[in-house]
Amino acid sequence: xxxRRVIPSALAASTLxxxxxxxxxxxxxxxxxxxxxxxxxxxxxxxxxxxxPVLDELVQCKDKHKIMLMAGGGTRARHVYSMASELEMPTxxxxxxxxxxxMQNARMLQMLLAKHGGIYILPDDFEKLPLYFxxxxxxxxxxxxxxxxWEKPSALGRxxxxxxxxxxYLTAEVLGASRVIFVKDEDGLYTDDPxxxxxxxxxxxxxxxxxxxxxxxxxxxxxxxxxxxxxxxHCKELQIINGLKPGMLTRALAGEPxxxxxxxx
Amino acid sequence: xxxxxxxxxxxxIRSNLMRxxxxxxxxxxxxxxxxELAIMPNVTLISIGGQSIFDRGASAIMPVVGELxxxxxxxxxxxxxxxxxTRVRHTLSVALDLxxxxxxxxxxxxxxxxxNAVFLNALMADHGSLPMQxxxxxDLPLYxxxxxxxxxxxxxxxxxxxxxxxxxxLPEHGSDFGLFVHAEVLGMKRIIFVKDEDGLYDCDPxxxxxxxxxxxxxxxxxxxxxxxxxxxxxxxFETWENSRHVQKVVIINGLTPGLIERALAGEDxxxxxxxxxxxx
Numbered sequence: 001x002x003x004r005r006v007i008p009s010a011l012a013a014s015t016l017x018x019x020x021x022x023x024x025x026x027x028x029x030x031x032x033x034x035x036x037x038x039x040x041x042x043x044x045x046x047x048x049x050x051x052x053p054v055l056d057e058l059v060q061c062k063d064k065h066k067i068m069l070m071a072g073g074g075t076r077a078r079h080v081y082s083m084a085s086e087l088e089m090p091t092x093x094x095x096x097x098x099x100x101x102x103m104q105n106a107r108m109l110q111m112l113l114a115k116h117g118g119i120y121i122l123p124d125d126f127e128k129l130p131l132y133f134x135x136x137x138x139x140x141x142x143x144x145x146x147x148x149x150w151e152k153p154s155a156l157g158r159x160x161x162x163x164x165x166x167x168x169y170l171t172a173e174v175l176g177a178s179r180v181i182f183v184k185d186e187d188g189l190y191t192d193d194p195x196x197x198x199x200x201x202x203x204x205x206x207x208x209x210x211x212x213x214x215x216x217x218x219x220x221x222x223x224x225x226x227x228x229x230x231x232x233x234h235c236k237e238l239q240i241i242n243g244l245k246p247g248m249l250t251r252a253l254a255g256e257p258x259x260x261x262x263x264x265x
Numbered sequence: 266x267x268x269x270x271x272x273x274x275x276x277x278i279r280s281n282l283m284r285x286x287x288x289x290x291x292x293x294x295x296x297x298x299x300x301e302l303a304i305m306p307n308v309t310l311i312s313i314g315g316q317s318i319f320d321r322g323a324s325a326i327m328p329v330v331g332e333l334x335x336x337x338x339x340x341x342x343x344x345x346x347x348x349x350x351t352r353v354r355h356t357l358s359v360a361l362d363l364x365x366x367x368x369x370x371x372x373x374x375x376x377x378x379x380x381n382a383v384f385l386n387a388l389m390a391d392h393g394s395l396p397m398q399x400x401x402x403x404d405l406p407l408y409x410x411x412x413x414x415x416x417x418x419x420x421x422x423x424x425x426x427x428x429x430x431x432x433x434x435l436p437e438h439g440s441d442f443g444l445f446v447h448a449e450v451l452g453m454k455r456i457i458f459v460k461d462e463d464g465l466y467d468c469d470p471x472x473x474x475x476x477x478x479x480x481x482x483x484x485x486x487x488x489x490x491x492x493x494x495x496x497x498x499x500x501x502f503e504t505w506e507n508s509r510h511v512q513k514v515v516i517i518n519g520l521t522p523g524l525i526e527r528a529l530a531g532e533d534x535x536x537x538x539x540x541x542x543x544x545x
Contacts, residue, residue: 001325005321006320007354027365029366050274075278088300147426148399150421221288228428
């Protein structure tokens, strides 16, 4: 029996299942890209009254920033998850289904922004971002990560844990951006869902760890994103702003901490 | 006709999840059930190790190919996965040294697994193998009906979007995990991992002479005392805890003649890990 033919390297003999001590200095691939999510339920499902003004604002800002726009899902995703649950579908199938809705929303945004350089991109196009930015485009993508059938089953129920907040966050993290902006329809983070509890209090700034420990019954951003922020190498700040308030997007793109900031710590 | 609801500024479709943020635990819990659909439960997934089998060359690969072909001819319904091996480790070493981000590293590694898939496919095409790309996920029933031997992708397509690991920078979702999830989402009950050790040990037998073979165990027992050095991705075991379909993970020595055929015939050889404790 032949021996294993090994290429010598620092990890050659590793089973890769233990933590390795490595002098790792992570690079930031494109840190000046502003990754921006347009909420599904919070923004897209409001239609023109919400989307037109926020896109107008975005167009005003586009020459000052490299903006990558990503789209959330919304009510159609909830409907499809609900139907899929009734049909007893596995989590991975739900993840694939949810992806269709975010894709539709990204395409809608592209049609609205085409005149201003909006282009629809797929995960396979990700590595061409430098080209698109040099050409002055606004790359627009689905916010869902490409996990699809490979999304892990959840401990609780069958809704995929990695949805559009996660896809957008992970995009910002891999690009090396220090902050990611979520455009929703509330002023940011609250102690409970402000749509259901009028006594919910606004939280302008909080660490992810503290937020996790608070164990609130409901949170404005997918829980996995809070976990990931605590491990971030680059994207250490989540900013949640109200896209229904004129001027918020402009200020957030300029770096102002409007809305709520959830930071690594 | 499905109702559309307006009134809070947003247009909703009536469903029991409408208006929900999907973070609410009560809402999430209500979506689960004990009767999850098993899409293709009668198929077995068998994974051929990268470093353990492919990197040993022809002397290890050819006998494995022979046993896989024999099992197919005997009517076993199976899909095949492959590991990456030393080229993966080299890729990781260079990528870490260059300071590439975790997602970028994850985007790179799958290519080395695919090389082994190309090898295996070339050796088995005459017996009906074919490489299954991600776009052909739903062609699997067609391939099974036609008596084909699909070779599935093993590393999950997380790519640039690989989540940050709990520690360090190496991607946590490798080929063992990817194959597990593929089997789980399709409702498969049994996965066989072909390596170059007799099964799962309490530590790496290549480094420790006193390593003890764990022949029969269950996931709960294993998770109480998970060895630090593992022959399979740690994420596989963590994910299995939340899974509904896979009942057995079998780890066998592909260098011992006959074990692949026996495992594929349903025999409990090597290490057998069951989802539940034996006395349940």
